[in-house]
Amino acid sequence: MKSETTERILLWAGALAMAVFCLTPFLYMFAVSLSARPDQIGAGGFTPANYATVLGTPSLHFLDYLRNSLIVSALSAIITVLIASLAAYAITRLEMKGKAVVLFFVLAVSMFPQVSLIGYLFKLMSDLGLINTYAALVAPYVAWILPLSLWILVSYFDQIPRELDRAAIVDGCSPAQVLYKVILPVALPGVLSTALLSFIFAFNEFIFALILTTDYSARTIPVGIAMFQGLHGEIPWGNIMAASAITTAPIMLLTAVFQRHIIQGLTRGAVKG
Amino acid sequence: MNISLKSLKKDFTSARGKFTVLDSVDLEIKEGEFFVLLGPSGCGKSTLLNLLAGLEKPSSGEISFGGTLMAGPGKFTGPRGRNVAMVFQSYALYPHLTVFGNIAFPLNIAKVPKPEIKERVEKAAAMLGITALLGSKPGELSGGERQRVAIARAVVRRPDVLLFDEPLSNLDAQLRLATRVELKKLQRELGITSIYVTHDQVEAMTLGDRVAVLKDGKLQQLDTPMGLYERPANRFVAQFIGFPPMNLMDCTLTEEAGAMAAGIGGVRLVPLKKPGLKTGPASIGIRPSDIEVSREPVPGSVPVRIDLAEPLGRDILLSFSLAGTEVSALTGDAGLTEGREAHARLIPEKVHVFI
Numbered sequence: 364m365k366s367e368t369t370e371r372i373l374l375w376a377g378a379l380a381m382a383v384f385c386l387t388p389f390l391y392m393f394a395v396s397l398s399a400r401p402d403q404i405g406a407g408g409f410t411p412a413n414y415a416t417v418l419g420t421p422s423l424h425f426l427d428y429l430r431n432s433l434i435v436s437a438l439s440a441i442i443t444v445l446i447a448s449l450a451a452y453a454i455t456r457l458e459m460k461g462k463a464v465v466l467f468f469v470l471a472v473s474m475f476p477q478v479s480l481i482g483y484l485f486k487l488m489s490d491l492g493l494i495n496t497y498a499a500l501v502a503p504y505v506a507w508i509l510p511l512s513l514w515i516l517v518s519y520f521d522q523i524p525r526e527l528d529r530a531a532i533v534d535g536c537s538p539a540q541v542l543y544k545v546i547l548p549v550a551l552p553g554v555l556s557t558a559l560l561s562f563i564f565a566f567n568e569f570i571f572a573l574i575l576t577t578d579y580s581a582r583t584i585p586v587g588i589a590m591f592q593g594l595h596g597e598i599p600w601g602n603i604m605a606a607s608a609i610t611t612a613p614i615m616l617l618t619a620v621f622q623r624h625i626i627q628g629l630t631r632g633a634v635k636g
Numbered sequence: 637m638n639i640s641l642k643s644l645k646k647d648f649t650s651a652r653g654k655f656t657v658l659d660s661v662d663l664e665i666k667e668g669e670f671f672v673l674l675g676p677s678g679c680g681k682s683t684l685l686n687l688l689a690g691l692e693k694p695s696s697g698e699i700s701f702g703g704t705l706m707a708g709p710g711k712f713t714g715p716r717g718r719n720v721a722m723v724f725q726s727y728a729l730y731p732h733l734t735v736f737g738n739i740a741f742p743l744n745i746a747k748v749p750k751p752e753i754k755e756r757v758e759k760a761a762a763m764l765g766i767t768a769l770l771g772s773k774p775g776e777l778s779g780g781e782r783q784r785v786a787i788a789r790a791v792v793r794r795p796d797v798l799l800f801d802e803p804l805s806n807l808d809a810q811l812r813l814a815t816r817v818e819l820k821k822l823q824r825e826l827g828i829t830s831i832y833v834t835h836d837q838v839e840a841m842t843l844g845d846r847v848a849v850l851k852d853g854k855l856q857q858l859d860t861p862m863g864l865y866e867r868p869a870n871r872f873v874a875q876f877i878g879f880p881p882m883n884l885m886d887c888t889l890t891e892e893a894g895a896m897a898a899g900i901g902g903v904r905l906v907p908l909k910k911p912g913l914k915t916g917p918a919s920i921g922i923r924p925s926d927i928e929v930s931r932e933p934v935p936g937s938v939p940v941r942i943d944l945a946e947p948l949g950r951d952i953l954l955s956f957s958l959a960g961t962e963v964s965a966l967t968g969d970a971g972l973t974e975g976r977e978a979h980a981r982l983i984p985e986k987v988h989v990f991i
Contacts, residue, residue, distance in 0.1 A: 530728035533689050533715045533799075534742040534789070544745075548732040 389611075396604035413605035424579035425606055428587030433613065435497055435583055436565040439504035443512050443561045444554060446505070451516035452542050456528060466517065473510030477570050485574050499575040500583065504565045511564070512557045519553030520546060559621055563614055584610050637702040637796040637829050639665040639688070644697035646683055646853075657683045659853040660697070668827045670820070672844030674834055674876075680853040681833045685799050688831060689722055690715040701796065718797070721790035725802040727782040729774040735761075735785050736770040742793045760792040763822070780811045787819070791826060798823070800832040804839065816842060837877050841865070849873050871990050874921045880953060882921045882988075883963040889915050889989075898987070900959035903938060906982040910989060919990045926986035927965035929954060929978050937979035945974050956980070 396414070399407030417425045454462050484503055485494075493499040523546060531545045547554060569585045576582040582590075588606050591599055646658040658680045665671045673681040686692040687699065690706065690713060698708035706713045721742070729738050739760055743753045761767045764784045774782055783803060790798055803819075804812045820843055823830050834840055840847045841861040849856040849864065849872070857869040868874035874882045887898045887905065896908040898920050906920070930937065944955040951966040958980060965980060972978055 524726060524728065526724045526726050526728040527730065529686075529689075529691055530722065530724060531730075531741075532691060533720060533722045534793075535716050535745040537716070540745065544741075545730060549730070551732070 392604045392607055395600055396608045398601065401600035401604070413601040414609070417602050417605045417609065423591070423602070424582075424587065425609075427579040428582055428584045429610070431497070431579075431581055432566055432583040432585075432610075435500045435504070435581075436562045438497065438501045439508060439565040440558045440561040442501065442505050443508045444516075444558045447509060447512035447516045447557065448520075448542070448547060448554060450513055451520045452546060454513075454517055455520040456525075456541075456546075457538075466514070469510045469513055473507075477507070481570055481574050484571065488575055494575060495577040495581045497581055500565075500568075500572060500581065503571050503575070504568060507568075507571075508561045508564050512561055515557050515560070516550070516553060519550045519557075523549050555621060559617055562617065566614060638667045639663075639702075639797065639829065639831075640698075640700045641665075642698040642700075644684075644687065644699065645695045646680070646687060646692065647695045657853050658687070658694075661850075661853075661855050663848060663855070663858065665829060665831065668829055670823050670830050670832065670843055670845045672832045672834060672840040672847045673850060674837060674840040674844075674847050675850035675856075676835055676876075678852075679850040681835075681850050682801060684850070685722075685801055685831065685833050688797070689720050689799055690718050719793070719795050720797045720799055721793050721795035722799040722801065723783075723786050723790050723803045725805050727774070727779075727786045727806075729782055729785055729789075731774055733773075734770065735766065735772050735774070735777070738774065738785055739770075739788045739792050741789065746793070756792055757788075760788040763791070764788045779807050780815065783807065783815060787822070791822070791828070795828060798828050798830040800830065802834055803832075804834075805836075819843065838879070841877070849876060868921070868988060871919060871921065874988060874990070878923060880924045880964055880966070882923050883927070883961075883965075884919050884921045884990075885958070885961045885963065886917070886919050889913055889918050891915050898989070900961065903959040905938060905959060906936070906987055907984050908987060908989065909984060913989060921988040921990060922963075922982050922986060924953065924964045924966045925951075926983045927963065928981045928983065929965050929967045929969070929972060930981070931969070931971065931976075931978060933979045934981055936984075937981040940978055940980045942972055942974055942976050942978055945972060 394404050395401050397409045397411065398404050399410045399412065417423060453459060454466065480503075488494050488499045493502075527545055527549065528541055531541045536544060566583075567585060568583070569589075572583045572586045573589075576586065579587070584606075588603055588610070591603050591606065641661055641663040644658060644661045644663075645656065647654055647656050661684065673684060675681045683692065687694050687707070693712055694707050696709075699706045700708075701718060705711055706718055730741060733741065736757055739757045740753050743756060748756070757770075758767065761770055764787060766781060766784050766788060769777060769781060769785070774785065777785065783806075786803070800819075804815055807815060816839060832839075832843055834843075841864075844861055846858060846860055847864055848858045851872050857864060857873045859867070859869075864873060864877045868877060868882070871884055875884060885900065885905075887900045889908070890897055890899060890904075896910075896913050896915075898905050898908055898918070908920075928934075928937075929940075929942075933939070938958060940956040940958055942954050942956050946953040946955075947970075948966075951968060952970060952972065954965045954967055954972060955962065956965070956978075957963075963980075
């Protein structure tokens with residue numbers, strides 16, 4: 364009885380500490396974004412003025428950044444999952460030599476630090492004339508996110524019994540039909556969570572977006588928000604916090620809706636990978 | 637559809653080297669026959685089924701369906717071109733589809749018109765008594781129901797050949813018995829050539845019109861169930877078929893005044909009347925039901941001491957040492973208890989000799 368109580372107290376204390384540690388910046392962000400005077404929270408009362416400014420000032424281009432972010436992230440997620448599911452199908456199902464080599468090579472590639480690539484990427488995109496376009500961001504994002512997606516999907520596909528494939532083949536499916544009529548629908552939770560993780564990765568990315576875009580026609584939100592400062596020779600904390608708060612909304616929404624799938628996807632990838 | 641296999645061979649190459657799973661198998665399966673492939677695990681029976689389905693390519697040899705070459709030198713027809721259906725041990729139902737969707741799946745792939753699909757699925761479901769389940773997902777069904785769905789999915793296509801890969805192994809004993817009876821009735825009704833893989837000799841005996849016994853990739857014997865029981869071709873088949881298993885004894889064949897007899901270490905066990913036997917070492921086999929155990933000596937009996945008496949219900953299974961070899965025998969005499977002296981006689985007509 365006594366040890367149970369202790370256990371419970373420790374559990375709650377631990378959970379509370381984690382929650383406070385993780386949520387404090389968010390609470391601070393919301394508090395600042397709603398304050399009339401960002402330097403002294405609550406001193407001038409609370410007001411939604413910062414949100415109105417961010418959303419209503421065309422020169423800030425906040426809505427452009429938001430649109431760019433959503434489009435770039437969605438494109439990256441869709442393309443990544445398409446390629447990753449084909450690759451995962453090949454690796455788990457088809458007779459192929461050197462599967463393990465491919466998987467470890469992919470893992471090795473994903474270890475490259477982003478910073479080491481950025482200089483070359485800038486030159487490449489300049490030569491291709493793609494700087495400040497969606498393509499300049501989507502292409503490196505796909506390459507950057509693909510390894511993780513591939514590993515998660517391989518572990519998902521691996522758990523689907525092979526007898527299901529054999530049943531589909533005997534039932535008359537071609538290899539492509541086996542993939543889109545059986546494997547993909549059965550692995551749908553995994554595919555969805557992989558797509559969401561890819562989306563979030565692309566949505567949060569900063570360095571590539573900073574270097575490869577020049578203005579609001581392709582710039583994404585993380586860079587856009589960072590560029591708020593200095594616009595009027597000062598750091599507009601209220602606006603930055605309001606913009607950040609709005610930016611978290613799509614991610615929080617997606618995460619809330621697909622929460623269960625994402626957790627499953629993350630842990631499966633972690634355990635198996 | 638009759639099926640013919642000619643010197644069929646399958647090798648696999650793994651990290652540990654090349655090994656042969658199936659070695660020169662020749663078989664003729666007749667139109668409408670319920671054909672059973674029986675053997676212990678690793679004997680190659682599942683590989684043979686995969687070769688028949690077209691899921692794997694033979695290393696050499698030929699497979700013909702109804703006179704048409706399906707696999708052979710320079711020719712290979714995949715599962716799509718063979719019109720075979722398969723029932724798997726794990727059922728292999730598509731978890732994202734309803735029961736209706738599962739049964740309709742092969743018809744959808746074959747682009748059968750929708751109204752016809754509905755009609756055929758409903759007919760197959762009615763035949764297997766699963767009409768009420770058509771709207772459920774496989775996850776909501778019991779093992780027996782899932783197996784019925786898998787069978788419905790197989791028969792709905794009106795295949796030329798039905799393949800069963802240990803379909804009853806995942807069911808509990810009672811359900812297995814009931815499903816076995818239904819399966820046999822269904823096959824009789826449909827008259828589709830069926831090939832059934834199992835490691836369970838009782839299933840093989842009860843279901844099969846003919847049974848092929850495989851071991852280490854080689855065909856040991858092909859016969860009717862009773863033929864296997866009464867005339868086992870070798871020691872493996874003799875011990876694999878029948879329960880309790882046949883007793884095998886290493887002994888010496890001797891000849892006295894033109895009459896052959898088998899004995900162990902000077903003890904004369906049984907006279908042998910089979911022609912063409914030569915003197916020397918051999919093994920003899922006799923089923924436990926073909927050893928008579930009595931309280932008093934009878935002509936030709938050998939004295940024994942009963943080590944163990946296990947009641948099986950109608951019969952009692954006795955274990956004792958016969959001239960140094962452990963054997964078992966069935967008796968109906970409840971007075972033959974453990975530790976008792978008794979007399980055992982092998983029925984000469986029932987003795988099998990394996991050289």
